[in-house]
Amino acid sequence: MENMHLKLKIWRQGGKFSKKGEFVTYELDNVSEHMSFLEMLDVLNEKLITQREEPVAFEHDCREGICGTCSMVINGHPHGPNAGTTTCQLHMRFFRDGDTITVEPFRAKSFPVVKDLVVERAAFDRIIQAGGFVSINTGQAQDANAIPVSKESATASFDAAACIGCGACVAACPNASAMLFVSAKVSHLALLPQGKVEAKRRALAMVKQMDLEGFGNCSNVTACEAECPKEISVENIARLNREYISAAFVYDEKEEKGGGAG
Amino acid sequence: MSWLTNTLSPVGLGWFGGFLTSSIGKKVLMALTGLFLISFLPIHLLGNLYLLKDDKGESFNLYAEFMTHNKIIKAVSYTLYLSIVLHAIQGLLLWRQNASARGQNYAVKVTRAVGTNARAATRMGWLGTILLIFILLHMYQFWLQMKLGNVPRAAYGNGEIVKDLYNPVMDAFANPTFVIIYVVSMIAIAFHLWHGFQSAFQTLGLNHGKYTPFIKALGKAYSVLIPAGFAIIPIYVYGDSMGWW
Ligand code: HEM
Ligand code: SF4
């Protein structure tokens, strides 16, 4: 329907609002069903600015579902109630005239709120820094078929690589666990020949960093997969568990410390 | 390659301690102890079914006598007690840690799940607490009284005098309060295992297109049939004492 009237219950924190945060309810008219959720927030912010009020801080970048920036929890669902989409891909046609929509930031101790709906997700960057890479120097591009990769591994790896690092899995998990994210990163590298080389070190290092960041433990609830905008499967978590358990038992860290090239 | 030093275990614990205190290692301990308890329950149930035999407790008491005097079974029981203790302590610690990882709670709280029961999965701590209280009561009521010798004696065919656990059980289940406590606890086990059975396999990394559907189906059948089998005993004994059948 054109020109919906909405009640937006939005979390405001910092700036003119209290340090510990509070909900503020805004009324918004003339919301078109063709708008994305972020465009709707843009309209709200323009209205707030004309009224000389502080606009709602929220994160966005690509607005096409690939960067993973647009974090917020809409009516209890990270990235909104639709499956397999990000907030920027959520359209207002999924709401009804007169709806009250509750918008909160991702909640996790390891994702502190910066302001309003903006949270700090540097914990994910530190997990990637701990091992989410392959140590290969770039050089001449080699023949594409030089290293054979099976269709199954390529597909499974690519499915895992679809993770955009948005953090919705943490936001959705009742334990605020980061296992789906870490398992996607570990899987997408471990399934390919180039990534297999460092698979054991990687699993140990990334899980260690994940634990240091204070995320919860996995209870296999699968809320992460249900809310993940890229529909990353919890099968990756089983793979991470396998990788980690085998690495813990067979990988000797001491050998790594002793010299060598690199 | 400084990132490699990140993989070193926490100081003083060694690599195995590092593994056990990692988020995955903690869950591996939960899964292994949980699966051990799962493997014990059907055996416990088969023995208990002797209680329903109409021989004034002879077969049950002789079975109990055998179970408490066989060396191998004793060793297995101690492993079992240790598993319960480890599983309960680790479970309570995980529950606390997981509850605090959120920080501030959501105003609107909904939990979706894929292929698991979110209601059971998010209540493992509460269900486990009910089970812990039940296990303590159960062991105090029968196991401890038997260990302390606070049970009557009975003599059977070959003149052997054994501890009589059958009659204390019959007395307990003639009391409707105990019947309700036991049946409710079995419902709690059913929900705990509805999630826990398949969860343990996932924790151990055993998720495979060929086997996981079977594991999930087996888990559902197990978590209904085994607790139901246990629950029949107090209900049957109570009905018997009331002359219902
Ligand atoms: C008959 C007794 C019990 C059996 C057979 C059993 C079995 C299991 C199994 C198989 C799991 C899944 C492990 C995994 O996800 O890897 C589990 C999880 C759990 N159990 Fe038990 N359990 C029993 C008693 C208890 C008790 C007494 C407690 C606590 C006081 C408890 C607390 C928990 C908790 C909190 C979890 C969830 C752990 C997590 O996923 O974070 N359980 N149990
Ligand atoms: S696994 Fe899914 S929810 Fe988690 S960070 Fe990656 S894309 Fe986002």
Ligand code: FES
């Ligand atoms: S803004 Fe990039 S995914 Fe939404």
